Structures are given as structure tokens and as C-alpha cells.
Amino acid sequence: MKYAIKQLSVFIENKAGELSDFTQVLSKNGISIKSILLADSTDFGLVRTIVDNPERAKAILEEEGFSVRFTNVFGVKIEDVVGSFDKVVTALAHENINIQYTYSFYEANIGIFIFSVEQNSFEEAIKILEKNSIEIVSASHFYA
């Protein structure tokens, strides 16, 4: 599971101050947020975040009363050519692997795409990408 990044999914209510409460809990405890994605509904939000110390972040957040869950995601380095994102999507689609959601972020001038697939096809997805010579970022890259 070298490539499985432990993404935290956190339930927050859609009201003023909830998101900042969440980020403050992390920063107060010296946890750095590498990436954050907010999935909205009208009533609540689902924060998906990659941090440098997921285990500690989960424990701290739960202590503060947040509902937290780990989801394995993987990251792919964005190559500086047109169609690099498409290459990943096509390779997975070819083997009937569903991408649930994807987002991207930059870190130290490197662009990274994060992908979430169904948890039971995670291993298979990694194999397919390796077969297609797509460079996957190892999870340890994100952790402090």
C-alpha cells in the first residue's frame, strides 16, 4: 500500500465558522494541510483533506467532536504535457474502474492529481497505472 494516501473525510455543518473551526483545530496542533476539497450539500459539507500526519489529525479531530473517516486515495504527478490527465482517466476507464472524484493541487511546483476510486478496486487501479507507466506519487511524500 505504498501509494495509498490516507485522506481524511470530515463531516461539517453548513454554517458560518464550521470550516474555520476545523482548520484551526489542525493548525493549533501543528498539523499542516496539504490539500483540501469541500464537497457541498445545502445542509452540510464534507471536507476531504490530505495532511502531513493523518493518524494524529484523526485522533485530535475526534476528540474535538468531529466525525472523521479515512479514505484511501492516490496521487499522480501532472506531467507538463497536454493530455496527461486524460491518459490516467482513459487507462482506468478501459478496465472499468470508476473514478469517484478527483482534485488537484500544487506542492513545491509539482502538480498532483488526487484520485478516489471504489475502495475494493484500489489495488487494481494502481496495477493498471503501473502497467501504463504512469508515475504515482508514494504516500510517504505527503507525510511529515
Next chain:
Amino acid sequence: MTFSKNESLSSSNLKALQLSYLKETVLRVYHLVPFYKKKFEELGIKPSDINTLEDISKLPFTKKQDLRDNYPFGLFSVDMDQIVRIHSSSGTTGKPTVVGYTEHDMDIWAEVMGRVFTMGGLTCKDLLHNATGYGLFTGGLGFHSAAERMKIAVIPSSTGFTSRQLLLLRDFGATAITGTPSFALHLAEKAKAEGYDIKKDFKLKVGFFGAEPASEGLKNEIANIWGIDYIEVYGLSEIIGPGVASSCKHSHLLHVNEDHFYPEIIDPKTGEVLEDGERGELVVTTLTKQGLPIIRYRTGDITSITRVPCRCGRTLCRIESIVGRSDDMLVINGVNVFPSQIEHVLSKINDITINYQIIAQKKGYLDKLEIDIELSENFMSDDVNEFNQLKKKIEHELLNALYINVDVKLVAPRSIQRSEGKAIRVIDKRAN
């Protein structure tokens, strides 16, 4: 078998009896209780205006506050030399309420409780383990005195000391028990923990439970664990104590001892008398009591009355188990809703807790109901759809069970404001 022939009177005989008692009671309170005389005068009525049972709706209501205002003995209709027993409610808010019984009232209490015990099949051969609290509260002594009069052996165990209670239950071989449903469950848990084989070690065949609401599921659970018939006993001290109504072995509905306690169901908002089958607040008039006769007492309990004959042969009308308190009732677009009903629906759905908050608002002419529900601590998903499906499911269940359209909002565990440890259930933002 019934205890008294009055339990199976024909409708016309019962009505005739009720009317003659009602007239007597009206005369009694008018002449002997200044509080009632004043109330009658304010309404411009005289005892002679009561000529049919329906005329009862002309009479004033009595509220718990009226008992408090006349603390301690102001509503008694006899002198203290006639009173043989006094009970009182704990006054957590304001003054306590005080009730007094004459010898005659004690006879009536024993009579109605005798009916209750007979519904459970008890005779003088039985042994009753009375695990209802003794003291100022009417429960313990209400069961106790009546059982003694029936020559049933009573064990006044009261509440608490669970281990010793189990020991006595086994060694004495009690055949019947009284108490609250939660105490019955607690006893069973303790019995299992202490290694008793419940069905072998105990000889219980029937239990008389009351004083707190119990769902159908809980009643069945208690009946199954102990292998007993579950008889629900309803009562309130202002009327007499336990024995106002009780269920028989044939149904979960409770027969009202209506030859002594005349029941009506009213709309708690308007005071208007409702038809049989409609849910509203139970109002009770004592027909035969002397010490503290009470006219149209607002019980605050929500139920409905049915006169469909019961298979047991008793003709006394029946009420549902109390479904809620009138203080908690919400009227949403004309539909009556009780928090207890919402709780019941939520308790059957996984992934959420029963910590919820109802927020009622006006949207134009319509009432809009939002329910915030705390998610279970174990439930978390990375999929927005899962939350939406859960929300839809709860909304669907509430619509099916209660005929109300609600907007469910899922909120984080422990996020609803608490008051003394309990979530604040209802916020009504509608201008009333």
C-alpha cells in the same frame, strides 16, 4: 372473570349510573368547595343545569395549578376528621399537589385496583412483589392496600436494592410483580449478570407496570424476558393514583374504570370535546370520590378513546397507552405531532441517534418543520450521496408514520444544544 359487575354494564345502564353520580358530584363541589362555587358562578351555571352526560362540557376545567393555588387542603370537600390518608406529588416546579382520601375513597381505590389485579388473574392465592416506590407517591401504597384487601400476600419491597430483590423474588416465589417498565428491565439485566436462569428461578406469571411510558416493543420485551403477562396500569394521584385504567390480557388498550372516573378527550388548544377515536388530551371527572372530588381534570396526557367491545367481555371504554404530553404537542399544518412519536420513528433507523431538535417555522401560510438529527458517532462516509440517502430515508419514514413533511438536517454528533444533559427538543418559531 371480572371483579365487579359494573365492568360489564350495558351502555344505557352505565350512562344512567354515570349521570346520577355526576349530578351528585356537581352538587357536592358546588356546595362544599368554594373554589368550584366561584368557578360555576363565573360561568353562570348551576348544578341544576347538568341534566345529561353531555352537559359535562358546560363545567369548568380543573388544572394542576388550581391544586397548587389551593395548597394544601383548599379543594377538599370534607373536614380532616373524615380524611384517612394523604398523598402528595413531589413539587419539582412550584408547590406540591396534595390529595386526601376518606374511608369511602379508600374503598373505591381498593375496588378499582381489585379490578386491575383481577385483569392480571390474581387471587388470594398469589404473592405480590410490590417493587413500586412507597412514600408520599401514590404508587406503592396504592398497590399495597388494594392487594391486602384482596388477601393477596404483599411483599413491600419498594425500589432499589436490586440484588436483594432478586433473592427474595426467587426464595419467596412471588407470582406477580409491580413497578416501572424500566425497573423490570433493570431487574432482568441484573438477574442475567448474577447468573439467574430467569424462567426457571422465578415463578412470576404477571406484572403490573406503569408510571412511565413504554413502547409496544418494550412491553413485549419485558413480557418475553420474564415470561409474564404485561398489564399496564394508568393513574394519577389527582384522580386517585394507580387504578384509573388498566389493560386486560386481551389487548394493549386500557379499560377506563369509567363508572368512577368519567373520561373525555379534548382538543388541548381549544378545550373542545373530541369524538371517539380522535387523539387529544385526556380529561377526567371523579364520579364517586369524597375527599377530593375533581371536575374535568386536565391530565395533560394525550390519548384517544374507543368503545369497540373488548374480547374480555368488559364493556368499559378503552384508551390507548399515553402517546405524549399535551405540553409537547405540535400542530403542523393541522396534524398533531408529539416528540415521542418522532423519537419512536428515529429509534428504528440506523446511523443516527435519537438526539434531535424540531424547529417549527411559518413559511407563508404553511408550517414548515425542520428536524436536526445528530449522526451516530460510528457513522461517517466519504460519499455525499450516502448522507443524502439517509436524509431521504428519514424524511420518508416520518411522512409514512406521522403524515408530516419534514426537512431533515443531519448534524454532527453532540452538536445539538443540551439543557441539563438533555437535547432541547422543540424550538417553535411560529408566532402564536
